Amino acid sequence: MAELIVKDNALIQASYTLGLAEQRLILLAILQARETGQGIDHNSLLRVHAHAYADHFHIDKGNSYEVIKDASKGLFDRYVTYHDKNPKTGNDRSFHCRWVDKIGYEKATGMVYMRFTADVVPLITRLEEQFTSYELEQISQLGSGYAIRLYELLIQWRSIGKTPMFELEKFRQQLGVEENKYSRMSDFKKYVLDFAIEQINKHTDITVKYEQHKQGRIITGFTFKFVVKVKTQKIIESKRDADTPDMLTPLKMTDKQRLAFADKLSRMSELSSYSKPGKDYHHFAKQIAEDLLDDSKYAFYIPYLDKLGFKLS
Template sequence: MAELVVKDNALIQASYTLGLAEQRLILLALLEARETGQGIDHNSLLRVHAHAYAEQFHIDKGNSYEVIKDASKGLFDRYVTYHDKNPKTGNDRSFHCRWVDKIGYEKATGTVYMRFTSDVVPLITRLEEQFTSYELEQVSQLSSGYAVRLYELLVQWRSVGKTPIFELELFRQQVGVEKNKYSRMSDFKKYVLDFAVNQINEHTDITVKYKQHKQGRVITGFTFEFKVKTRPKKAIKSKRDNDTPDMFNAIKMTDKQRGVFASKLSQMSDLSRYAKQGENYKQFAERIETELLDEKKQVFYIPYLEKLGFEY
């Protein structure tokens, strides 16, 4: 069963610098809140166990205890930078806030306990007209924090398969490059951009390429184009009786599976044209979830479910 992480786009677009282990710790905390139905508010003390970290990210269980312990120490000092407008004056504003206001490690069980700050909680939990969801499995094999951040930025544009221009300085912040690191473009491309693109192409569900934009001889930004990788088609199961033509077998899904796959289907570029005018992602997903209960309508979604790896 695919494990889905959902983040508000405002948070994905925010500029922050996190180490790979710190990013993974946050992703597992979001997953735990979602899977357990606990949800997240300012009082939620979320748990991440070393065994879950090791299993999800394919590392040695013995090492995972030290990894999450160190990540918990680093995460306490990390902050998010986000931008908005003053509602009274319309002036642009820039804010800094910490990710967590409480975090600890229980040595006996190898468990990290963490509580997100009140400023970050709404960015994580608000699923309004635009949000991004993706399978944790897609980033579990990425060994670069830059690659994880770039993947998150790209899949916001999954429905169109291309991005607007990412201006260089803001883009550097968004993928987590520290201010004075990789200041030479050749180093930035070698150690950040090209490395991240290669990892995404090898380990995730999309294939991406980029184009650089210049003013004179100076590179000022990048645009990206990507497409979802095709999966081998499986033979479609059918059944026949003496009185009816061949029909597809009904898809058997749990309520949880139906909700997860409806959310993913709603964001597939192949299905975007079927969204009704004025219908946002959440509303589209709710309609798909209802249609997946209807055996006749299920037939339409089978090819798309196969692309998402659903087995029936």
């Protein structure tokens, strides 16, 4: 099964500064919590093994423990800034909170431990609202934290393949560029934006290009367009019958069929790790039924629907 990372879009749009190893450590912790069925809550002490980190991100196993140990130390001092609205007044609010409130190391087993803060947990685990999901494989070879952040920002718009304009100052914050770093546009483009796009185009499932927007001579923001690579599309198509329509077209299902197949999908062992801990089949089936209506989510279920006998028409 694809190794799926799920993050709430509020977190993906948030502004934070993380190093490459710190971002990777968080993503791997999320993945392993889902794969083991442990789930994530404020009491979850998540474990990441050095060898798992080395295997996923293609680094030397001999150095991987020190890498994740240092990353966990750095993460302990990091914070995230996110925005919401006051439910009583409707006013915009900004909050700062730490990523983790507990870390630990076990050299004998090559293990590090971490616990997400109570504020961050809901942003990671809130699947019933708008979220972005992607396979860890897509970012495993990205050698830049900026590239990971840009990829996450872009795939929120996967269903249409283009983004609204990202205003420059907010965009810099979302990428994690420190205020006094790469202040000249030529440096920002060379060391952050162009390098990140080069990495994404080389190592992920999409090809990206951008357009800059100006007021007079001053660049004020960027928009992006991207397409799924032909090779990736061929892999997707090879898993389907030759007569099956494009996966990006809506599913041809009645509401009765959608609810029936959602119930069957919720009981498949291959999908059990995607259910929320402590929730029954009925709750999971309801989540799936909603996903099947969502253009950005339904394609994930097509291989499993095929196993159950549903064919696109």
